[in-house]
Amino acid sequence: MKIFVEGGWLNTGGGSLLGKGILYFDDWESLLISRFDPFTQGCSEIKELPIEPLKDVCEQKFLDSMIYLYGFGKVSGYWMEWKIQKAKVHAEFEQ
Numbered sequence: 001m002k003i004f005v006e007g008g009w010l011n012t013g014g015g016s017l018l019g020k021g022i023l024y025f026d027d028w029e030s031l032l033i034s035r036f037d038p039f040t041q042g043c044s045e046i047k048e049l050p051i052e053p054l055k056d057v058c059e060q061k062f063l064d065s066m067i068y069l070y071g072f073g074k075v076s077g078y079w080m081e082w083k084i085q086k087a088k089v090h091a092e093f094e095q
Helices: none
Strands: 002-005 008-010 016-018 021-026 030-037 042-045 054-063 066-073 079-085 088-093
Touching (some): 002 054
Antiparallel strands (some): 030 042, 054 066
């Protein structure tokens, strides 16, 4: 899976601003996607294919072996939460 980003910040030794980039996620153990439902006012797990991509990644968390991506769906526009467990992650950025 690839996520294209407009830029990033590398926070080491004073920090560096990074240009556009791609985040790569491979070999994950599980991927759970849920979407906010405005009618029920709750989130429900998405099981149908194809998976709706995120239009924007508004928030992200990297905790232990879990990666959390939050943003709006590209098709529905509804808030989505992606939980990726035990993925191999790497990134490539323009300098």
